[in-house]
Amino acid sequence: MDWQLVLQYAWIVVVLVGLEGLLSADNALVLAVMVKHLPRTEQKKALFYGLLGAFVFRFIALFLISFLINVWQVQALGALYLIGMSARHLYMTYKARKMEPKQDLAAEAKEETAVTEKPVSKKEFWLTVAKVEFADIAFAVDSILAAVALAVSLPPLGLGEIGGIDSGQFVVVLTGGLIGVVLMRFAARIFVKLLHQRPTLETAAFIIVGWVGVKLTVLVLEHPGFKELIAGTPFEFMGLPDGFVHSTAWTIFFWSVMIGIATWGWFSSKPTAKPTAKQA
Numbered sequence: 001m002d003w004q005l006v007l008q009y010a011w012i013v014v015v016l017v018g019l020e021g022l023l024s025a026d027n028a029l030v031l032a033v034m035v036k037h038l039p040r041t042e043q044k045k046a047l048f049y050g051l052l053g054a055f056v057f058r059f060i061a062l063f064l065i066s067f068l069i070n071v072w073q074v075q076a077l078g079a080l081y082l083i084g085m086s087a088r089h090l091y092m093t094y095k096a097r098k099m100e101p102k103q104d105l106a107a108e109a110k111e112e113t114a115v116t117e118k119p120v121s122k123k124e125f126w127l128t129v130a131k132v133e134f135a136d137i138a139f140a141v142d143s144i145l146a147a148v149a150l151a152v153s154l155p156p157l158g159l160g161e162i163g164g165i166d167s168g169q170f171v172v173v174l175t176g177g178l179i180g181v182v183l184m185r186f187a188a189r190i191f192v193k194l195l196h197q198r199p200t201l202e203t204a205a206f207i208i209v210g211w212v213g214v215k216l217t218v219l220v221l222e223h224p225g226f227k228e229l230i231a232g233t234p235f236e237f238m239g240l241p242d243g244f245v246h247s248t249a250w251t252i253f254f255w256s257v258m259i260g261i262a263t264w265g266w267f268s269s270k271p272t273a274k275p276t277a278k279q280a
Contacts, residue, residue: 005155012154012172016147020180027139028184030082030209032191034131036202042125043192050132051185057137058177061144063162072223078138079216086210093203136181138216147173197271204265208258215254219245 031050035043148169157168195202218240220226227239244250 005157008154009168009172012150013175016150016172016176017179017183020147020176020183027135027212028187029191029205030135030212031132031184031188032195033085033202033205033209034135035128035188036192036195038120038125038128040196042120044189046125046128046132047185047188047192049129050136051181051188053129053133054136054140054181054184055178057133058140058144058181059174061140072220072225075138075216075223076220076226078135079213079220081134081138082213082216083210086206086213089206090203090210093206140177144173144177147176151176198266198269201265201269204261204269207261207265211254211257211261218250 031047035046035050038046151169151173154166154169154172156166159167161167162170191205195205221238222240222242222245224242230236230238
């Protein structure tokens with residue numbers, strides 16, 4: 001066995017896991033926001049079922065990657081949905097704060113807990129699972145493409161092809177992708193818990209959801225299919241140059257804004273007051 005080749009493959013798997021962990025951070029927050037309205041026991045189930053479907057989808061997607069890279073409409077719908085969800089929540093929050101007198105922190109925390117623990121119908125539960133699935137599909141395409149781009153740099157093992165790429169490269173991409181889904185599931189649970197501990201952090205969370213929607217929008221604006229659609233029209237200027245999405249400038253800008261929103265949200269929010277012995 002060529003140990004140098006083994007080390008090359010192992011290193012790419014490590015890099016992929018790190019990449020997936022980084023990409024899943026904002027995705028996990030979106031999923032946490034999606035399931036937050038469910039009772040706590042249902043939140044875990046919704047994340048489990050939703051991300052179980054994500055395992056299956058990412059496996060199938062590797063066989064269909066040459067088809068999926070042309071379906072930019074999925075990411076466009078995902079962008080519209082996330083931006084719409086963010087805008088709607090921020091508008092409703094603004095409207096509620098304008099119309100109702102301010103409550104004290106303890107009353108807000110008590111009301112938040114009551115709403116969260118309210119039972120939901122099976123229809124609403126499975127609708128939430130479907131939303132989690134859809135969000136992951138919108139996120140997965142770019143994640144898989146990034147993984148494939150890394151894996152194809154590896155020397156082929158010469159043991160045949162799977163999904164149009166060398167079998168060894170396929171296994172590397174699959175391994176990195178599935179580990180990434182596991183990381184996203186645990187990260188989502190951490191974010192759900194954090195949103196319960198700091199209810200006022202929810203505003204920042206929804207702003208981040210909208211910002212993730214902007215990221216998907218940028219992916220669409222760079223996609224060859226979208227640029228072909230608007231070619232020769234007054235909207236041709238909207239197309240972004242190839243490589244913009246993964247450029248250093250855009251990456252730094254995206255994460256700077258992301259960290260800025262999270263930092264503002266953290267310092268502007270207060271943790272839920274723990275019940276005293278009398279209150280308990």
